[in-house]
Amino acid sequence: MIAAMANLLDYDIYDLELTSVNDNTDLRKLLIDTSSKSIIVIEDIDCSLDLTGQRKKKKEDNKPDQKDPIPKKEKDKNKKKTEVTLSGLLNFIDGLWSACGSERLIIFTTNHVEKLDPALIRRGRMDKHIEMSYCCFETFKVLAKNYLDLESHDLFATIDRMLGETKMTPADVAECLMPKSAEEDAESCLKELIKSLENANEEARLKVVNSEDNGVQKVQECDESSDESSDSEDD
Numbered sequence: 001m002i003a004a005m006a007n008l009l010d011y012d013i014y015d016l017e018l019t020s021v022n023d024n025t026d027l028r029k030l031l032i033d034t035s036s037k038s039i040i041v042i043e044d045i046d047c048s049l050d051l052t053g054q055r056k057k058k059k060e061d062n063k064p065d066q067k068d069p070i071p072k073k074e075k076d077k078n079k080k081k082t083e084v085t086l087s088g089l090l091n092f093i094d095g096l097w098s099a100c101g102s103e104r105l106i107i108f109t110t111n112h113v114e115k116l117d118p119a120l121i122r123r124g125r126m127d128k129h130i131e132m133s134y135c136c137f138e139t140f141k142v143l144a145k146n147y148l149d150l151e152s153h154d155l156f157a158t159i160d161r162m163l164g165e166t167k168m169t170p171a172d173v174a175e176c177l178m179p180k181s182a183e184e185d186a187e188s189c190l191k192e193l194i195k196s197l198e199n200a201n202e203e204a205r206l207k208v209v210n211s212e213d214n215g216v217q218k219v220q221e222c223d224e225s226s227d228e229s230s231d232s233e234d235d
Contacts, residue, residue, distance in 0.1 A: 002041055002107060012038040018048040024088030031092055037103045045108045046115050049084055086117055094125055135170045137163050143170065147177040148186040155190045162197040
């Protein structure tokens with residue numbers, strides 16, 4: 001999608017790796033060095049820096065030290081990797097220095113938007129939020145047209161129903177729709193997709209069953225431990 005935007009607008013693309021930036025000053029220099037009419041991309045921002053709750057972390061750091069399995073030296077090494085702060089990144093996005101240039105687009109990607117600091121993604125700072133969701137039937141029809149040159153088929157109704165019940169990404173759907181050999185036709189690809197959807201649905205069902213079983217087991221263990229403690233008190 002980013003490549004398509006750059007081609008349409010005739011913009012340059014800068015892929016910014018935050019973990020390789022030493023501090024806020026270097027981040028600002030990088031911004032100044034980028035050209036106008038460009039797209040600055042920070043991929044997987046939730047993994048790039050600890051921007052998921054630095055304010056909470058500072059409060060926790062002020063608390064008395066407790067037993068910590070991670071050695072202090074190892075923590076110090078991790079801290080020295082980068083000193084880019086949340087404040088520095090916010091200024092990079094829409095602070096004073098962000099005005100040094102024109103027609104720049106900044107794009108973040110993440111799989112865990114709920115983990116990011118609200119100040120980083122609030123409306124007005126990140127103006128457009130686009131969710132790359134699971135495949136729906138309308139997306140499937142586009143993929144079927146592109147890969148199989150199909151606009152309708154008897155199996156479309158079954159796939160429509162199953163896509164409403166099962167979470168599958170467009171990439172996984174597209175993989176099923178790609179003929180693997182010259183002998184495969186459109187119908188065999190659609191049947192392969194249906195089989196994949198059935199398998200994904202069964203895997204999701206088993207996960208739910210296992211999680212429920214684990215929950216019941218934990219409850220039983222808690223009940224047993226409470227019974228033992230009450231028995232010891234009676235003794």
